[in-house]
Amino acid sequence: MxxxxxxxxxxxxxxxxxxxxxxxxxxxxxxxxxxxxxxxxxxxxxxxxSKDNSDILTTAPLWFADVKFFDNIVDLFAYRDGVYLKWMLNSVLYAALGGAIATLLAAMAGYALAKYRFPGRNALFDIVLGGVLVPATALALPLFLIFSQANLTNTFWSVFLPSIVSPFGVYLARIFAASSVPDELLEASRLDGAGEIRTFFTVSIRLMTPALVTMFLFQFVAIWNNFFLPMIMLRSEELFPVVYGLYNWNNQLNQLPELRGLVLIGALLSVIPLIITFLLLQRFWRNGLGAGALK
Known part of the structure; x- marks a missing residue:
């Protein structure tokens, strides 16, 4: 060189x-x-x-003034006999229970579309894809008409039942089941005498853990932030989710300026369950991805 x-x-x-x-x-x-x-x-x-109502608009917006964070929390929880806590509980029920059921139903549907051969399978999957493309706001009014005919508007079920349907979850479950659940493993399970339901819950669902966690997180966040459907369906304040409840308070600021601080502290606390959910589930997500890579 x-x-x-x-x-x-x-x-x-x-x-x-x-x-x-x-x-x-x-x-x-x-x-x-x-x-x-x-x-x-x-x-x-x-x-x-963390500010008092009088300091919110008169002090520097990005720095602390007279810190009254915990006093604001106490005022929030005490306002109108703790209606904010009822809203938080409603949101937890809507999002956690609805997200869990939606994840399970989507996993079973996607798994069936991926691993079973039956007439109309592709057409059914195309319909699911069509559901993914339809925005949720476009379905709010038809859902209201359906639930009003069944006398279910202004009830827990009017918000909960639409939340357990997730076309995107079905799509994601089918894609993941097709790539991560080997047909040979299913055949071995059947040869060992396991039925289809037992095979799904003991073998397949474990291999689909990353997809299940992803579906639950997407559905949990979507239900928690859902605004338009509760606005159309609900009239009783006791049934409001926290997002819609805070929206109602925000609309009353002209008549009740003291609500400004309650809306801000309420909005901050409403983010905490989302953060906790992500932190609790990220290790399952990471472990599932690592196990899938090793397999």
Whole structure:
């Protein structure tokens, strides 16, 4: 190897290292900008929720003033005999129970579409895909007409029953079951004498854990943030989810300015269940993905 070749190779290596450093720096800068962009509203909410009503509009919006965070929480829980706690409980029931049932139904439907051959299977899956493309707001009015005919409007069931249907969950379950549940494993289970239901709940569902966690998280967040359906279906304040309840309080700020602080602290506390859910389920998600990669 000549001296010129060695010098050229060193220059190329140095140039590649500089380009790699610049690319890494640019990527870090972009991630930092987007991190600030996403966390800034949450920081503002935390700061605003810690202030007294008189300080919210008169002090620096991004820094603390006279901190009364826990006093605001006490006022929130005591307002109107603790109606906020009822809203939080309603949201937990709607989101947790509805998300769990929706995940189970979607997993069974997607698994059946992936692993069983029957007439109309592809047509049925196409219908499911069509359901994925239809926005939930477009279905709110037809659902209201259906539930009004059944005298179920302004009830728990009018919000809960539509929440247990997840076309996207069915789609995701079919894709994941087709790729992660081997047909040979199912045949071995059947040869051992296990029925189809037992095979699904003891073998297949374990291999589908990452998809199940993903479906539950999507459905939980969608139900928790659901606004339009409760607005159409519900009239009794005791049945409101927390998102719609806070919206109603926010609409009353002109008549009741003292609600401003309660809306802010209530909005902050309403985010906590979502954070807790993600933190509790992320290890199952990670473990399931790792197990699938090893298999």
């Amino acid at each position: 000549t001296t010129a070749t060695i010098i050229g190779a060193r220059r190329s290596t140095g140039r590649a290292a500089r380009e790699s450093g610049l690319s890494r720096g640019a990527a870090m800068l972009i991630m930092a900008v987007f991190t600030v962009y996403f966390l800034l509203p949450l920081w503002w909410l935390l700061v605003a929720a």
